Amino acid sequence: MKIEREHTAAIVIDYQEKLVPAMSGKEGLIENSSILLAGLCTLDVPVFLTQQYTRGLGTTVKEIREAARTEEFVEKIRFSAYEDVLKECPSIQEKKYIILCGIEAHICVLQTLIDLRAHGYIPVLVTDCISSRKDTDKEMAILRAQEEGAVLTTYEALLFELLGAAGTEESKKIQRLVK
Template sequence: MDIIKKLWLKKDGTVLVIVDVQERLVPAMDEHVRQQVITNIRAIAEAARIIGLPVLATEQYPKGLGGTVPELASYAEGPIIQKSSFSCCGEESFLDALEGKKARQILLVGMEAHVCVFQTLLDLQGRGYQVHLVRDAICSRRKTDFLTALDSARLAGATVTTTEMALFQLLQKAGTAEFKAVSALIKDR
């Protein structure tokens, strides 16, 4: 794939996937990091709502890890997808929902970077999707696991990005109502 084409994140054909930001998992993350990650995911999800980007969310074994944190749960289109496989792609309802969006690019955020997020990334890349992994909107309990996930994501062909970089790529120009609303979100985080 042409490297420039791979790096461009386009609004049309992109889906935001929020992986496993759950009530009993979040407290296991470093307090400062988890707050920043949730703030960034919330900004991305709100921007997705503003610009019309579809949003899918998953929960890993919610009976044990609880539901999606309240500040993010309302952003999912349709029901939050429950799963037992680490990769979201191990759940048929996730694949069906994704297929229904007619997307070829995935904006990927969530927890934990080196387990569910990374395994989802591998499966999505393997299925021909171009994954944009938002490094400041993912986390792991340990920094080494987080950094290894980033390195491995690059090796797998994913594009590693940031919240602000991704949002400005999706907007592509200033002066619109969408730009003004999303700019305010970026300033507020």
């Protein structure tokens, strides 16, 4: 099964000011996620940001907003982003593959993934663009995601899969991003 960009969207979960500092490997998380999001924007893949209880946890960190090229977000209080994103961004219903990245891997990311799978989507978990406070929670989230039928990948593998071929302006932009 090949992930095709025209059938793909991304949900970017809760990279918020008060959450990010507590994440394991936060520098790598932000760097990898920024490359992923810039690449998705280059490839015209729709990107939807979420924020969990913004009043208490703050807004999405600047690096993620800039890479995603948006200030818009879906507010949520449920751990799963599925219902709120579907309600606020109905165009996602037309997609087959939903890329997931964000925090915390074992809570909001995993619950969103489970709901997406239950509703017939193919969740694509970008394992180097997720984190939790504890590494063991992230590891268990990845194992559970695999059991739930998610596609596991890395940001670089995914961007090149969505790209499909070299020799284009898009491919040059993607190659510059990942170097």
